[in-house]
Amino acid sequence: MSAVAQLAGVGVRRGSTQILTDVDWEVDEGQRWVMVGPNGAGKTTLLQILAAQMHPTEGLVEILDEIIGAVDVFELRPRIGVASSALAHRIPPHEAVRDVVVSAAWAVVGRWRESYDPMDVQRAAELIARMGLAGLEDRTYGTLSEGERKRVEIARALMTDPELLLLDEPAAGLDLAGREQLVSVLSGICTDPDAPATVLVTHHLEEIPLGVTHALVLDEGHIVAAGPVDRVLTSPILSQAFGLPLEVTSHNGRWSAQASGKVL
Numbered sequence: 001m002s003a004v005a006q007l008a009g010v011g012v013r014r015g016s017t018q019i020l021t022d023v024d025w026e027v028d029e030g031q032r033w034v035m036v037g038p039n040g041a042g043k044t045t046l047l048q049i050l051a052a053q054m055h056p057t058e059g060l061v062e063i064l065d066e067i068i069g070a071v072d073v074f075e076l077r078p079r080i081g082v083a084s085s086a087l088a089h090r091i092p093p094h095e096a097v098r099d100v101v102v103s104a105a106w107a108v109v110g111r112w113r114e115s116y117d118p119m120d121v122q123r124a125a126e127l128i129a130r131m132g133l134a135g136l137e138d139r140t141y142g143t144l145s146e147g148e149r150k151r152v153e154i155a156r157a158l159m160t161d162p163e164l165l166l167l168d169e170p171a172a173g174l175d176l177a178g179r180e181q182l183v184s185v186l187s188g189i190c191t192d193p194d195a196p197a198t199v200l201v202t203h204h205l206e207e208i209p210l211g212v213t214h215a216l217v218l219d220e221g222h223i224v225a226a227g228p229v230d231r232v233l234t235s236p237i238l239s240q241a242f243g244l245p246l247e248v249t250s251h252n253g254r255w256s257a258q259a260s261g262k263v264l
């Protein structure tokens with residue numbers, strides 16, 4: 001199995017804040033990772049490193065066989081699909097759903113005068129349908145529900161047929177039905193052998209889709225544990241990371257966690 005991303009001794013410092021420390025991590029082809037950890041643990045920062053959107057202060061980062069610092073990141077980034085709230089904030093509310101998705105082919109947000117190959121247009125339509133959004137192609141992004149927007153963002157992330165898919169808190173802010181629809185879509189991706197290597201950041205174990213193979217737990221910029229999901233998402237490891245006695249359970253591939261003692 002070949003490595004899609006390799007990080008060795010990675011640190012990120014901003015001013016006097018050490019955000020990530022000594023991160024060693026490898027993501028291989030076919031793996032589906034979930035990254036969990038308390039607020040401020042450094043999850044988004046680590047995802048930005050994987051997205052080639054941030055250079056580390058220390059250490060070596062190799063993404064898709066390219067060494068960060070020695071590659072033109074503008075050539076590398078189209079090979080990486082990203083869905084994040086930072087990107088979502090840049091999508092114009094008046095943009096039609098089909099254009100939000102197809103414009104990823106030119107790596108632009110907000111369609112202008114670019115022309116698109118009929119194959120791009122067809123791929124965008126297929127992805128929109130695959131995300132359960134058929135019929136909404138002409139709707140503007142700003143009129144969609146939060147759950148529909150998240151699925152449009154994932155369709156956009158998949159538009160360039162990326163080799164690495166990064167999803168930062170895709171279920172944040174969704175109601176129960178929206179979360180379950182999203183988990184169903186993500187489960188489809190994570191169980192698809194042809195899907196790209198995937199890293200998904202989440203705050204809640206209930207949002208972990210079927211098919212996740214590996215987990216990384218981050219706390220205060222350090223890796224607490226990383227490896228096969230069953231060995232990492234355990235009560236002792238998550239209790240340590242969150243500083244709270246937690247009981248972690250899994251049932252039919254879905255996960256949940258709750259406090260196992262007095263919280264306050």
Ligand SMILES: Nc1ncnc2c1ncn2[C@@H]1O[C@H](COP(=O)(O)OP(=O)(O)OP(=O)(O)O)[C@@H](O)[C@H]1O
Pocket residue numbers: 014015017019037038039040041042043044045046
């Ligand atoms: N440019 C910056 N300068 C200083 N500190 C920063 C900067 N960017 C992030 N941080 C700090 O780094 C820490 C990690 O931030 P990050 O957003 O990566 O964490 P996170 O695990 O994604 O958090 P959350 O779960 O709350 O989204 C936070 O304490 C944040 O305030």
